[in-house]
Amino acid sequence: MPNSATQTKQVSTVEQNSWWKNAVGYQIYPRSFKDSNHDGIGDLNGIREKLPYLKELGIDFIWVNPIYASPNIDNGYDISDYQAIHEDFGTMEDFQALLKEAHRLDLKIIMDLVVNHTSDQHPWFLESKKSLDNPYRDYYHWTDATKDCPPNNWQSFFGGSTWTYDETTKQSYFHVFAKEQPDLNWTNPKVRHDIYQMIRWWLDLGIDGFRIDAISHIQKEPWDFNITDNQWAPFMNVSGIEVYLQELKAIFDEYKVMTVGEASGVPHHEAADWTGDNGYFNMIFELEHCERIGEPGYQKGSISHLKNSLNQWQTSLADHGWNALYLENHDTPRSVSVYGDDSPEAAKALATVLLLLKGTPFIYQGQEVGMTNYPFTSIEEIDGADTIHFYQTLLAQGTKSEDALAIAVNWSRDHSRTPFQWEDTLHGGFSTATPWLQVNENYRMINAAQKELESSSIFHHYQELIRLRKETTALIHGKFELLLPEHPTVFSYTRTTETEQWLILVQLAREQTTVSLPDTLDCSAWKEVLATTKTQPLTKQMLLSDYEAHVYKKTLN
Incomplete structure (x- = not known):
């Protein structure tokens, strides 16, 4: 036990007044949460219908994945209009009703802020493509190239070149994700001005903060940058990004809202510059703990690596900064399948580890009832473009189809995106129509209605851990x-x-x-x-x- 010289310092007034340090968050993937209009797709009114359930669980704020207008090439992370709601989810009036009802229940709402890139259907990019001298040309990264010779050999996160050639203007544009997601040019002050206006519009609407997507990628190295050991180095936490992050921080500080940045490539020993009272954001999501072990197709999460990684982050942010805690989200498989054996016992054990660490815990929808990975048997059951691309690549390399499927779906994002299992009825109570993605057949045993009734359930264990955490200073600031x-x-x-x-x-x-x-x-x-x-x-x-x-x-x- 630490002696008096190393005892935890008295909690500062600043810490006590930071509501997000005492809070527990809940992530909602709207398309899969609750369908209120029976079209097979979750929507805003479905979320509003289930707010009492979330209040009963004990959470304090909701992070809502993108609900903006989008062609849905990347499940809403390709935005064509930042100030419009996708018709699948409802209307702006529906969102305002959700926000009002959440606030009435003392639940806060944070939204995804996606400003590394837009959709290629966004008006800015449509204008940008028209000509070399279009006023919006510089809103994106365009450079000279030929169809068969891109400006460099950089590879995108989704596979293939980061460059796509445009026949009309005989140049290529840059994208770290899909070709339908061109990267914005943050070096252009006009781009930043328009982005900041949009951010203020949402904050003036009354939302409580943002989860900032892919923010560590907004600065790029020069196109002739030489890649050595890390293929993502040219667009991951590149020097100069701090200028833009300070500008964002000034807006967030002005509105006194909560912010959590998705900051891949930011190691634990640099995290204090990114997070906390003096950092760019209140907290950041790290990706270091998500290591896989095992043979392709049968990979699991490493318990040893999980311990060591979380320990490094807890230690690095012990006195400066704040942790955002999670075991699963919309981009990862189910934690009870990754680190456990799909059992209630494993789900409770993982919850105990997560909820009592230092930081703000994020629960992903269905995690609190023990939802598991989906037993995919065909690539036709998959929606994720990255998984399908991976599968096709394996086939092209000569991998047998059954092996390619096992490898591709092992870590597929679709595991976490199957519809929420509300009750033991058709489609798990998610919808009366055929859902956009199949419901796991284990909904008959694993569902919210059953878990709410059982005093020994995973749901009640989460409730107890949340209550214990909120009542105990040592479990927040210790x-x-x-x-x-x-x-x-x-x-x-x-x-x-x-x-x-x-x-x-x-x-x-x-x-x-x-x-x-x-x-x-x-x-x-x-x-x-x-x-x-x-x-x-x-x-x-x-x-x-x-x-x-x-x-x-x-x-x-």
Whole structure:
């Protein structure tokens, strides 16, 4: 246990007034959450209908994935009009009704801000394509090229060149994602002016903040940049980006809203510059913990890597900055399938680890009831363009179709995008029409209606963890320290303030193991507060098995 010289500092007034530090978030993928008009697609009124459910869970704010007008090449992340709602989701009036009802229930709403790129159907790009001297030409990255010889050999995140040739003007435009998602030219002050106007429009509407998509990619290296070891280096956290991030921060500070940046390529040792009271954003999503192990087609998440990565982030942001905590989102498979065995026990164990770390936890829709990966049996069941492209690439390389499918869908984003399983009725209660993506057949056993009724359910465990976190200063502001760092399956840590200490002890495997706890813990002084199985007094030697989790508390002198 830390001595008095290393005790956690008194919580500052600034920290106490930062509502997002005490909050728990909930991510909604609108297309798959709840269909209110029976067309097979989730919508804004469906979200509004389920706000009482979210209030019951205990969350404080909702992050809504893109609902803007879009051709849907990349599921809404290709925006054609920043100030219009996609017709699949409803109208602007529907959004305002959702915002009003959420605020009435004391729930905040943050939206996705996608400003690295637009759709190729956005009016800016349509103008930009018309001629070399069009006023909007410089809103995007255009440069001389020939059809068969792009300006460089950079590769996009979705596969293939970052350049697409335009026959009309005989130049190529740049895109780090799909060719239908041209990158905006942030070096152009007019671009930034128009983006900032749009941001203010949404903030004036009354939303509570933004999750900022792909923000670490807005600055690019010169086109002749030589790639060495990292193929993404030319457009990932490139020097000079800080100028634009400071401009964004000034707007966010003016409105006093919550911000979380998706900042791939920002390592834990640089995160303090990006997040916290003096950073660009309140917090950032890191991607370092999402390492895969195993053979292609059978890859799982690495428990050891998860522990080590989260420990690095907890330590790096211990005194400066703030963590955004997550185990799954719209771009990753289901955590109970990645790190567990699809069981309720695994779901509860993972929830215990996540909810009691230092930072703001984000729960992805369905995570709180234990939704699992989908058992895809055909590429026709897949919607994600990146998964389909990967599958086709494997086939072209000579991989057998059944192997190509297993490899391609193993880490597909579609696992997390299957419709929410509300109840044991047709299509899981998501819709009365055939859903845009198939519902997992296990909805008969895994659904929100069942989980709300069972006192021992995953849902109730999430409720209890959220309540415990909100009532406990040490679980929000307390110092984090990892225990048993070398153990391959046990994730254990303490949270400490000057007055109390909490111990979280979780076995993340369906097997039995014995652990030896440090002598400094003084096992006799601990009281068990929460357990996922039978209670067990804290002892020097602990026998753990089958995803059991324990939470203990000790009062300090």
